[in-house]
Amino acid sequence: MRILDIVSSNIVQDPRVLKQIETIKSITDDYKIVGMNNSKATEERKRSTNFNFLLLGSKKDTSSIFGKLVKRIKFAKGVIKEIKDYQPDVIHANDFDVLFMVYLSGYKKANIIFDAHEIYAKNAFINKFAPISKIVETLEKHIIKTRATSFVTVSHAAKKYYADKGYKKSAYVVTNAPISTIERKYSEKTSVNEIVYQGQIVADRGYEEFVKASMEFKKNDPLFIVRGFGPLEESLREFVTANEANVKLDKPVEVKELVEKLTESDIGVVLTKPISINFEYTISNKIFENLHAGLPVILSPVKEHYYLNDKYDFGIVIDEVTPKDIADAVRKLKMNPELYNRLRHNAIETAKILNWENESKKLKELYLQ
Structure with a gap:
């Protein structure tokens, strides 16, 4: 099984994606994690990783809307090329922006798991523009219905929200809980300091x-x-x-x-x-x-x-x-x-x-x- 996990963050600082990687590694050795490069993806952080990954784009950060848009378009082109070159059996698409890129790729040989970390149509930026918010919601509903094999979200409240809004697939709730890597010993606390x-x-x-x-x-x-x-x-x-x-x-x-x-x-x-x-x-x-x-x-x-x-x-x-x-x-x-x-x-x-x-x-x- 070949799994491609995609996120529009830098991967090395995304706790949810880092946990996904550990789960993927327990299933297959044939996988790749694709993310967006930025200044936070330092060489030291990248050296500390123990998984196969690809960061697309320049490390240079930009504060301008135009610069961010150009960077996002270049990232989307890189994602689409990677999907076609890698030919995965499963694509884990984190958030709507990545789901839309997967949809635009036209690739139909993979099961698509859509993982909604947030209600994208209602995030701080998109929700400022009612027409764009509505377009995102409409596209999201369509792609989930026609292309996504599974739909995952992070909370029970979000699952109910999507159901109330008429999304045709019921979401699985996968909370963003930490990995219990050690048997933690909790010391006694006698005061609040x-x-x-x-x-x-x-x-x-x-x-x-x-x-x-x-x-x-x-x-x-x-x-x-x-x-x-x-x-x-x-x-x-x-x-x-x-x-x-x-x-x-x-x-x-x-x-x-x-x-x-x-x-x-x-x-x-x-x-x-x-x-x-x-x-x-x-x-x-x-x-x-x-x-x-x-x-x-x-x-x-x-x-x-x-x-x-x-x-x-x-x-x-x-x-x-x-x-x-x-x-x-x-x-x-x-x-x-x-x-x-x-x-x-x-x-x-x-x-x-x-x-x-x-x-x-x-x-x-x-x-x-």
Whole structure:
């Protein structure tokens, strides 16, 4: 079996695709992973890989819309050429942009697994333009119906969204849970000393509110940590310095170190705001990393957070992403050791269920069908 896995990221920093690769390697030696080159795909990161991959395009990043469009068109041409040259039996198309490239290739000898990481027609950029959003949704429905063998998405809320919108194939839910590579030993915690928000520092993820919430506490009691990188990093740093906020800005860590680094803290947060359909129905993989680190999680009020927390009871879903609501949830966990330890225990037990070893079984069945 020859499998071609395609994504429009740089691969080496995409946790979901890195896990897909491990699943593919357990099935066949005849595979290739294709992604888009950029400045984050450093030589060191590429040398640390242990799989067959191809990064298309220039490393040079561009901020202009025209430059991004040109780069995307060149990437699409490279993807189509690779499909025709490689002649795969299975194509794993990550997100609609790649699915559309596969469709344009006209290649019909492969089973196509469409993996929707987000509700693409409703993402931050496309959703600004209602006609384009509608075109993307219409095309997506058509291609899934006529060409996709299987349809995968990342959350139960997204699965329901697609069903309600009239998509003809029912989606399989494959969560973006970490691989349980080790039998993790969780140390006892007797107090709450650190609250951590780890991930890409971008808009509408509640970073500003998280930093402001820290100012309701005495210095280092507890310490609030922001760990990651992104467009808001510098403005966040300036705010922390100007206001002497109770926040430590920590440098990002590599994908393989994400869970281990989280274990050093006591509470995790995932604060994606329900400002759009995409944010409302999908889910950040950060929630699963926190669970595997054994941390109770403070969650924003989005559908999948309610779904998972109602089922597994590992955190607190706040009413609104505000500094006050975040601070109140921290106080509740800090002042109530019994609640804290119950949620921590439930997080550890949930990680035994929501892990890639279990989730990948669904993917293997789709590859082998």
